Amino acid sequence: MSSHFMIWNAQGIANTTTQGTFKNMIDMYSILFAAVLEPQTDPQPSFFNRRFGLQFRCSNTNGKIWIFSHRDWQVEVIDDSEQVLHVRVSAAIFPFSIYLSVVYAKCSREGRYDLWNKLRDISLATDGAPWLVGGDFNIFLLEEERQGSTTDRHGEMMDFADAVADCQLLDPGFDGPPFTWTRSGLWERLDRVFLGEHWTTVHLDEEWAPIPFGWERYYDDPEMLQFHKRSTVHLISLPRDFNKFKSIHMYDIVVKNRNEFEVRDT
Incomplete structure (x- = not known):
């Protein structure tokens, strides 16, 4: 589909430089749905609507996930929790509603247990529907997705892998650098997108986009x-x-x- 989605860990969106970067990405890639992680400020819908050219739709319970979309798109919150904001998106260009779960995971292994179980619950609720999951998972799946450390994180990786398998999520791959986060010589791929298994079995019908x-x-x-x-x-x-x-x-x-x-x- 021609619609463009973006999930960005802004690490603060109150300053004008970051706002300008976000607006440039929206314009450059014709973004119609954007999620901001870790905005570090309070929502100001009227201001941000004008600033970004997209409509502020919702934030999660602790304000760490914001969602914007094109004015003609309908965004309905289905499940709101501290680490994931799950919404249903409807638009005239889609032949069906799609579900998106935007993730901003906690840093500790124990803190992410609730996230993995929440994704399992969402997976059961959206069974048979197109489902996209993306964001900052604060853990990587494979050892090659880390560079600059030998700390044993095998247990955390297995937690993540088990949740992905239980939810029947597929990794569509990516373009660009292999790592999404760095600090003091440590490089990790913490941000990614998954597709629900049912994307591969969707059949087009009379309501298709043309x-x-x-x-x-x-x-x-x-x-x-x-x-x-x-x-x-x-x-x-x-x-x-x-x-x-x-x-x-x-x-x-x-x-x-x-x-x-x-x-x-x-």
């Missing part, structure tokens, strides 16, 4: 979804099985909807 852009169902095929826009010769063909969705399909949608998407050469 519909809001003026496209109509064109031909009934058990394997494909086809859409046609009146007064044009354009036709979009998509696989019903999301597992078979490829970049060429997204390219087709974007190029034939240039007024709704920003098309860039890469």
